[in-house]
Amino acid sequence: MTGWAEYSLALAMFVASHFLPRLGGLRERLIGAVGRRAYFSAYGALSIALLVWVISAAIRAPHVDLWPQLPWTRWVPNLAMPLVLILVACGIGLRQPFTLGGRRGAAFDPARPGFAAISRHPLFLALALWSGAHLAPNGDLAMVILFASFLAMSLAAIFAFDARARRSRGGKAGAFFARTAILSPAPLINRDWLHANARRTTIRAGIGLVLWVALLHLHTMVIGVSPFPV
Known part of the structure; x- marks a missing residue:
């Protein structure tokens, strides 16, 4: 996957990662299941990984x-x-x-x-x-x-x-x-x-x-x- 397709996917996933957990109490259920510290540690690592991806995809886009x-x-x-x-x-x-x-x-x-x-x-x-x-x-x-x-x-x-x-x-x-x-x-x-x-x-x-x-x-x-x- 290259060009605009990769960039669009990376940007969509980055934006979704910041909004989807707040829908339907998903974040609260995950925190209840794994604990606050584990949740935010995993969420922080995911956010950084997606940020690096979306920036690199933007650089590679046409x-x-x-x-x-x-x-x-x-x-x-x-x-x-x-x-x-x-x-x-x-x-x-x-x-x-x-x-x-x-x-x-x-x-x-x-x-x-x-x-x-x-x-x-x-x-x-x-x-x-x-x-x-x-x-x-x-x-x-x-x-x-x-x-x-x-x-x-x-x-x-x-x-x-x-x-x-x-x-x-x-x-x-x-x-x-x-x-x-x-x-x-x-x-x-x-x-x-x-x-x-x-x-x-x-x-x-x-x-x-x-x-x-x-x-x-x-x-x-x-x-x-x-x-x-x-």
């Missing part, structure tokens, strides 16, 4: 230019990626259960929102920024479909998880949304927030920047295309 790659377009992802990796590093284990990577068993305290005051969906926002930024230098049809799909999925997930938070928190939802944000730099100039969160956030942001530098230099070897502007 090349159809929608717009040319101009030198300045490579600056778009290069400027966005440091923020993307900082959001990823700060978002893993977020004390906000209604998002990707959030601690499911954690009770959210509006008085101490932590990084959720900056972004309550840092991993979804990182995915949206990553995919949106990579649209600029990738005007090939297969890549446009790939990154546009990721962008749409991440934005849809933000609204879906916010709706779940409103249903789950009921009368407490107002406090939850008042003390969190999709993306806000305001806590970074708030003395109380900085006193409680500056050290932890700085360490995680530093880890994110280290990951960014590493991925920047591994990009050519893994993807086969240099990310540096020319």
Whole structure:
């Protein structure tokens, strides 16, 4: 299987893997059968494998230019990626259960929102920024479909998880949304927030920047295309 057929199948399976488990309580039944840790470990491995497949299939798909790659377009992802990796590093284990990577068993305290005051969906926002930024230098049809799909999925997930938070928190939802944000730099100039969160956030942001530098230099070897502007 080659060309558009493989790419279409890979993309369909990747999208289906994120929606089918939620239908008819399938995910809950699987968790009950094998346990939460085993389920999410297997699901994470499957997601990574499908992601690698869909990206490699997009690279192998027939090349159809929608717009040319101009030198300045490579600056778009290069400027966005440091923020993307900082959001990823700060978002893993977020004390906000209604998002990707959030601690499911954690009770959210509006008085101490932590990084959720900056972004309550840092991993979804990182995915949206990553995919949106990579649209600029990738005007090939297969890549446009790939990154546009990721962008749409991440934005849809933000609204879906916010709706779940409103249903789950009921009368407490107002406090939850008042003390969190999709993306806000305001806590970074708030003395109380900085006193409680500056050290932890700085360490995680530093880890994110280290990951960014590493991925920047591994990009050519893994993807086969240099990310540096020319």
